[in-house]
Amino acid sequence: MKIELYPKNILEALWKKDKKWFSDGNGQRPVCLRCGNPLNDRLMVNSLSRHAKIYICQQCGSDEAMRDYGKAVMPFENWYGISDKRFQELQKSKNPMLTTRCAFLEIFQNPDDDKNTRKRPDSEISYSRSDYDGYRWWTTWFHCQQEPTPENLSKEIDRFQNALFCMPEFKTLGTMQNLCTFAEPVGDSEFNLYSETLHLYIWIRMLTQPRNYNLYIHYYKK
Ligand SMILES: [Zn+2]
Numbered sequence: 312m313k314i315e316l317y318p319k320n321i322l323e324a325l326w327k328k329d330k331k332w333f334s335d336g337n338g339q340r341p342v343c344l345r346c347g348n349p350l351n352d353r354l355m356v357n358s359l360s361r362h363a364k365i366y367i368c369q370q371c372g373s374d375e376a377m378r379d380y381g382k383a384v385m386p387f388e389n390w391y392g393i394s395d396k397r398f399q400e401l402q403k404s405k406n407p408m409l410t411t412r413c414a415f416l417e418i419f420q421n422p423d424d425d426k427n428t429r430k431r432p433d434s435e436i437s438y439s440r441s442d443y444d445g446y447r448w449w450t451t452w453f454h455c456q457q458e459p460t461p462e463n464l465s466k467e468i469d470r471f472q473n474a475l476f477c478m479p480e481f482k483t484l485g486t487m488q489n490l491c492t493f494a495e496p497v498g499d500s501e502f503n504l505y506s507e508t509l510h511l512y513i514w515i516r517m518l519t520q521p522r523n524y525n526l527y528i529h530y531y532k533k
Contacts, residue, residue: 312474314506317408319363319493321401322392326365330354343368344392345375345385362493363387384492386411407471407513409504411495415512418531434531436460436511439472441526443484448476448526467508468530475515475528487526488519507533 315321322344329341333354343350343357345367350357358372359365361379378384388411392398418432437460441450454460460468475481480490494502500520506513516527 312470312508313406314471314474314478315404315406315408316478316480316490316493317410318387318390318393318398318402320408321398321404322387322390323364324401325392325395325397326363328397330366342391343371344395345371345390347391387493407474407506407508409506409515411493411504413495413503413505413514414507415505415531415533418512431455432531434512434533436464436530436532437468438527438529440524441528442524443487443521443526448481464510464532467511471506471508471511471513471530472528481526484519484521484525487517491517491519 326344329344332338332341333352340352341350342348344365345360348368348370350366350368354366356369357366358369358375360367360372361375362384367375375385387393418434435455437452437454437456439450439452441448443449480486490504491502494504494517496502500518502517502519504515504517506515510533512531512533514527514529514531516529518525518527
């Protein structure tokens with residue numbers, strides 16, 4: 312299993328196609344995937360994005376630098392490339408994606424519950440809690456159901472969990488903190504991402520303060 316970061320990894324795949332123009336000159340000159348303006352026809356005159364393996368136009372390069380300085384990074388969801396027809400095609404990948412949009416909000420909703428004492432959804436199978444000690448992740452598992460987890464589901468959970476920790480973004484606490492720039496913020500040091508697999512909804516909760524539990528991954532049966 313390979314997990315993709317939506318929409319960053321799809322934009323990068325789009326750029327891989329666009330980049331060929333600079334060596335073979337076939338087809339249309341690519342536009343900047345960040346703003347839609349034409350790229351300079353000499354690759355190196357454009358700017359390598361600070362946040363993705365994509366060359367963007369010079370203006371976008373300066374804008375990124377300014378925004379980084381002001382800690383107001385433009386979300387990938389606002390990039391021009393999202394509206395590219397080819398983006399929709401590439402999006403049909405079968406790999407699970409990490410996104411900032413929760414597609415399963417209804418499992419949390421119970422109007423009688425106070426937000427702070429919100430009940431664990433009945434569909435929660437298990438969750439993991441991890442902390443980073445400066446060298447590696449330490450993970451503890453919590454089982455939420457009375458019955459043991461069916462084998463196909465526990466395999467699906469294992470595969471997702473392993474694939475997540477193989478992502479460069481989850482290599483260390485530092486790389487996870489960088490990823491949080493593009494996650495859904497809850498507070499200054501708390502961020503969410505969401506995913507799903509065939510039988511599971513997955514909520515990834517990231518806490519960026521060191522010497523804390525930094526990562527909770529909740530698995531819910533669909
Ligand atoms: Zn641009």
